[in-house]
Amino acid sequence: MVKFDSRTWVSRGISVFHYLKSKCNAFWKWYKHLFHQASWYKKGLVSLTTFIALFLIYLIMVDVNFLWLFGKSPSLSSIHNPEQPIASELYSSDGKLIGKFFRENRTPVKYEEISPVLIKTLINTEDERFYQHFGIDFQGVFAAIKDMMRGEARGASTITQQLVKNMFKVRSQYSTGLLGKLPGLKLLVMKSKEWITAVKIECFYSKEEILTMYLNTVDFGSNAYGIKTAASTYFHTTPQNITYEQAATLVGLLKATTTYNPRLNPKNSLKRRNVVLENLLQHKILSRAEFDSLKQIPIQLNYNIESNYNGEALYFREAVANDLQKWCKENDKDIYTDGLKIYTTVDSRMQKYAEAAVDKQMRIVQRNFDNHWGKQNPWRDRNHQEIPNFIENLAKSTVSYKQLEQKFPNQPDSIQYYLNLPHRLKVFDYNLGSRDTTISTMDSIRYMERFMHTGFVAIEPQTGYVKAWVGDVNFNSWKYDKVISKRQPGSTFKLFVYAAGMEAGMSPCDERIDQSVVWDVIEDGKPAQWIPHNANGGATGDTMSLKCAFAQSVNTIAVQVAKEVGIPAIVRTAHAMGVKTPLEETPAISLELLTSHCSN
Template sequence: MSRILQKTSHWLKKAGRGFTNLYRGPWYKKTVVWIITCVLSVILLLIAVDLNFLYLFGKSPGFKDIEHPVTSEASEIYSADSVLIGRFFSENRTPVEYEDISPIIIQTLIDTEDERFYRHHGIDFQGLFAAIKDIASGRARGASTITQQLAKNLFRVRTQYSTGLLGKIPGVKILVMKAKEWIVAVKLEMIFSKEEILTMYFNTVDFGSNSFGIKTACRTYFNTTPDQLTYEQAATLVGLLKATSSYNPKLNPKNSTKRRNVVLTNLYDHGHLVIHGHKATRAQLDSLMALPMIVNPRKEESSYDGIAPYFRAVLPEYIDMLCEKGAIAGVDEENKPDLYADGLKIYTTLDTRMQKYAEEAAIQQMEVLQQRFKQHWGNTNPWQDERHQEIPNFIEDLAKKTTAYKYLETRFPDQPDSITYYLNLPHKVKVFSYDGLKEEEMSTMDSIRYMVKFLHCGFVAIEPDSRHVKAWVGDIDFGSWKYDKVTAMRQPGSTFKLFVYAEAMNQGLTPCDTRIDEWQQYPDTVDGKPTKWTPHNANGTFSGAAMPLKSAFAQSINSVAVKLGYELGIHNVAQTAHAMGIESPLHETPSLSLGSSDVNLLELVNGYCTVIDDGKMNPP
């Protein structure tokens, strides 16, 4: 054993002397050796990082991950008449092909971000050495290639993948992350062509204003498409990549214009500014630089933009239900798609023409009813009980449900006076009106008093034979009230009488059979105690006449409907309602005939469709 240790020690000393001798001799020899040593060290470091040697560097994306990158893509929603009505997205991105991207913006990007793009293989060593030289002289600049930027966009090597144990050492983490960017960039160049890399870059890069990818950016800023971009538009988009807030044409038009002109000048200097088939002159460049910054005035796009927002808001829940039932081929609860990232194409039954008419009709009718409501109540508060007494603390209780109250409660714990003070402090607020949003100076409490005085509605149109929902209006304004009145639970009132008369037909009665319109009491229970209940007609009187069921139904006579329901059996009426499409639980009391149990508008309209569809019930 001692002989083995002696031999090993002797070999190490000999090797050490040989290694030391490499760095002796003329300066040029030492320079070459040092360069080779540095190159080998970098290569060994990159191999160690990629393999996560001894778990020191954290996991890196492999060839399989790089070959099949996962990017978040917006799902598109289409109507039955083939109109794009909205999107679901966490990152607002719609990919395009290379052929759909204007050569103008491709060349603008290369000249601005990576002029040797077609000559390197992921890492631009010439640019890297130039950047090191500039840093040494106090002029810091970046040296990342387009491929390296794509690596950051696709795999988030600075956040998504860990930097291992060495990443916890200050200063070392950035080296590990940069090494990973280099490795991924080289792998990207090995797998994809330059055109594919450019396409992926344009489809993944963040252009600010919630615009991911070139197609969304073109629509957001200029309301155009990637193949129709002009030089000044391309320069604006490429220019804002340096800082998506500072050079955003909507947020900072002056900075954006200056940056655009820098990009245009750079394009001109490279000889790639071509107008009418010829290289642009200095005068033509000056003309382009003098153009004002013109952007699309539309606000930042959100998932709620587009037609029929209430309809689109219920789609995720509906699609989840279909997945649970296995109603979509190849999809179940285990592998259901992500509506906000998987780039789905969702085709719906909605008809945009009918939807437009429905929204217009709802606004038109509700504005008339709102005027009548205001004339009736005047300056009197409408939140009153059955004795016409104002309900105490009604507004205060509503205020406690607002985010403003919860914020103040956190800010001022056990200080109700402070909360009350700020809730009653006037400030500028935008509120709904039938003439459009208006800005008013009012407190949070005043805004609640203002908003609760509005009447609300729901509107849904269903095609009876197919049960396709063709129009859906959840309220008068989605921006002000997101609570959907189509799916809200409400007492249906006299519209429920359809199910009473349907059960009468089931039990053999005919439209010519008669019942007396008269005062009558019915046994009922309140809080578990037996009592008597008496229905009243809308006009407050009873004719005492024997009325044909057809006439009683047509005139919506309450006394006859309740009498008939009690005679047929309230349980039977409820069963018929369920069989015709009512899914909500029904309280089987005599008042059920007058619609005392809550249902929603969607199932109520579907119940009426069952009558028109020859008694066949299908879900909407």
Template sequence: MFKEIKNKYLRYSSIFVFFVIIFFSALQLNFLWLFGYSPSYHDIKIPTLRVGSELYTADGKLIGRYFKENRTPVNFNEISPSVINALVATEDVRFYKHWGIDAQAVGRAVVGFGKEGGASTITQQLAKNLYRTRYNKSQGILNKIPLVRTLIFKLKEWMTAVKLESNYSKQDIITMYLNTVSFGNNAYGIKTASRIYFDKETKELSTTDAAMLVGMLKGTTYYNPIKNPARALERRNTVLSQMNKYKFLSRDSLTQLSKEPIKLKEGKMEDGSDGDSYLRAAVAKNLEKWCKDNGYDLYEDGLKIYTTIDSKLQKYAEEAVQDQMKTLQRRFYSVWGNEDPWYDSEKNKVDYPDRAMKNLPIYSLLQKKFPNNPDSVTAYFNKKKKMQIFTYKGDRDTLFSTLDSIRYYGKILNTGMMTMEPSTGKIKVWVGGIDHKFFKYDHVNQAKRQAGSTFKPFAYLTALEQGMSPCDKFTDKPVKIAFQDKGETKYWEPKNADYSVSYQEMSLRWAMARSVNTITAQVTEKVGWDNVVKWAHECGIDSHLESVPSVALGSNDVTVYEMVKAYATFMNNGVKTDPILVEKITDQDDNLIDEFKPKTKRVLTEEIAWLMTYMFRGGMEEPRGTSQALWDWPDLFRKNNQIGGKTGTSSDYVDAWYMGLTKDLVTGVWVGCDERTAHFKNGEQGEGSRTALPIFAKFMEKVYLDPKSGYTYGPFPKATVEITRTYNCPSPRIVRDTSSNDSVLVDSTDVAEPATTETAPTPVPTETEVKKEDKKPEPVQNQPAVVVPLTKKEERELKRKQRQEEREKRKNGDN
């Protein structure tokens, strides 16, 4: 009888154990999708902490982070012992004795029906946090049954806790736990919480600091010291009492520390760890495809992303933008006063606020809500409310209606700036606008605007490609070009910026340097506007370009990014190089994951590329070249330094550009309002040489004056191949009349020994891209004009006098 009972119990026990094994196996394998996901052995070996990625400059400066949970991991030896003691005393006093499941605590919880406290160990909580075992994606079909669902959750956590305990030390487990838990205020992990609440490193936390943070784990909102300081203090003292109860804290210390108030000090993780920026957004966009193709999550996989950005150059660019844009905004307000700046190309006033209001999504919704009551719609947009607005003196709180806001921001000038190394393709500077907080639109790679005269070089490039030379001549004269538009013959009559022509014969180099519209139009007609489009695309312009007679005058919309890429082709010996913004990506332990090299393609011969560089030098070297406002920054021209470039101004002074070239860098700058009908009143205020060029000048001046920037003065490289085209062509020179000491323009043919264009001539500053040409002066009797170099002092005085004369002419209506 006894033997039968014994065999019976053994049989039942065996059956029970068998079914337990089967059950846990089914649970682990998610049999028939009944139980949902359970962490695999691989998951346990490689736990995912969902750590945000970090963004660095090329020289190792942290400039931004990407995260869903603001978390930075910390090692065990970096954690204050007070944190460990507070956590164990409060959450799991038998932590160092159990193997993931505390049987005593489970029994106590079952007998007391949960009244004696929960039975969850630190390891179980880690399992829940680390693998999200209670998330929807971790649930199976049985999750529909309430009590069964809870049981399955618990069993999963137990299984995972045991796996964790078998693979990691107690120190590893408690470190992982402290790195995963949330402390509220978007602070995940003990390191982030230490910095945000106390502005301390984790190892510097005091006993009271540690007690407060551990106390928050019971309820990050309820015990939040910022929102609920009284509750947080009470909870902190409870934790201190627990530490005393389990011998981590003496009675005297408990008494003393319980009397201390909570001392918070708001801090930030590191420079660049909060907020957003144009660069951060651009990199995220840049890496979208890479992350998808390689199976990485930018916001959770703890990547270290090293950009090509140079932190010094970026700083100098941002300073130059801030300084110049502040000045331009004052000038813009001064020009318009109380008038609105919104006019179409026919000079008709535009009701921009009304149009912008009607384009808002809320407008159509309000119309549907109040179909027969337009006054209610208008009232909504005119209702004042508190808002924060951008100003150059800092963010300002004000009472604005929606229409007030539209009017205010419709008058704000913005900018985009990018600098690239042509030889490497590395982007060294990226300034997407004046303030990312208020203006999210990136003016480097998102905003497309009319390029104006910065597009003219593609017409001159096409001319060179068709066999012309920089010395070939065209005449500045009225032009009427026929073209076909949908089967109809139409005519285009381009005008120079000052609506006059000089009937002077000019070389291609001089015409490009002076940005003469009539000659550019003639060149475009001769080479074919289809071919201008072709060569612009070949050099790096990706946007669609309408093939029209005005294409070379910049009638198409392009980005700063494209223009810099295309101009860099000229400076890189004719090799088009796709710019790169990210150089390499590593993991948290600095192991290389991937590195990036630019794609390259030869599109121009070395000879053509060198000739184009030579053409760009004309902006500084040819009389009245449009880059000569750069002489206002004499520090740019030390040690035989050479700068090339091209200004650009679209119709009605809406868009202003400057493309600046040095031996090492290509920089593009655009300036204008986001609203295209807003513009300066006249050329003196709104042309590229007065708006965009100074940003380039101030930036490069800072770069050159910093001996540690890595970029030095120097001339453009000499040709490395034979130049078969004529390029030392005679151009008018500035000469001094020895009888009167006055400086005048004469043709080089009027002097016995004309200077070659290899030596930079004395500059004549210009205020607009094409000025009214002075009549050729008559030589003084018995005193022939001779070429005499001017001193720098004389150059500046000449420039000052000429500007003064031009202002007086404009004042008197002599345009």
């Protein structure tokens, strides 16, 4: 085993230090002699060479984070494989884009998909020497310093440097080390990192690739990231079909996305657009006649800001997102940032018809419901008595109540006062979609509780594919999806009753008499009789086939079938067909009049 001799290593270290010190002293003496003996122009050349050498040494020290003084910089790996949030897209079975999932709404495009109009406008506005420099425009830097000395501040960042700021977030995601804590040095360190990374990008990517990355990365405001989303958001066009006046508006917007936003500040945006157009005139991209003509055109927006809730099949999209959570976790993917392409079985045409059918039928159902109850409150128990404190108990689960409870602890009167205080609020309306009104929180709960709800799903029998999915009457008002929620199935449970009958040997053509059936049961530990009736309250006494009884949802015949096959057989059939909820083996299951809820 080799022994570690600390004295020997210390001695060697001291020797190396003295050797380097002697070499540095010798170099310094030679440098001073060279400088003092040289003529004035050689002194200038030596000074310039020295400055450049020291500056390069400084940049190398920044890049390697020498002695942890400067903080980390973007690595070669991150430059080779830059990461940026990209929206995931959801497609229907007929190839239509039905929605997106995103945190930053960005969809990349290729260089060939970008109009030369936009490229020329960008370069001549943001970086006119883009094709001549290698990431740093020293002419622009010196001009900026000169203007700053005159008190006229201006930027000198190239498109490549702006790409570094946008893509790698050098000024926010990377520290500036120990020196960055000193006043005045933080900006210098950040700027140095931008220069270094810009030069690296110029080494690894072509000018066309840099332009494409920049236009796919930059923020245009209004939650529009990248040129494709921006062109669609502001003008409902594509980067390939953009015009000069539209390109000038978007490029002008980059200087300040709020100040020059054409929707928020149209006058500022128009002035800035015309400045960009005038710049194109000076660079002979536009003729005088073209400039004069374009300058007179007002900004014509076709504004449509996109959110996660734009598009079609909103309930279905939420179900897909929830269903993909486990897969994303297992595969280290993020549905909101990784630009996934998600292909589904939903048919956009069937989905459109389904939503229209739900809207049409639920209007009828709601009208009948309102006519039946009139001004009476519909929240009643089985004895038709209004449930006391029903609305008050619902109010306690709202965000408004919880906020007031925190603000006024142990002050129920204050809470009730503000809950009953009218204020501006949007509520659902069949004719308007949403209606802006003045109403109290309590009255809004009473209003919304009077609406009927539904769930609609169309499944292809041969494959089990979902072709249409509607979770309720209005997604913006009720995001709780009734398709996948646990609900009392009611007469839809008769499917399992008749399926159990077919399994036991019955035929759809078998006949039964529509008559009341008495079933002896145990209720609250005591013998009792259960006598179910049809929806109209009686029985016709007619003979009808099981097929006809099932089609007309005749309760009395469903109960007869259940009594013949036995309740345990119905429960087994329901579970075999996908019902996962525990079911009570009681006669009422034949009509699903239980308090339990079913799911599959």
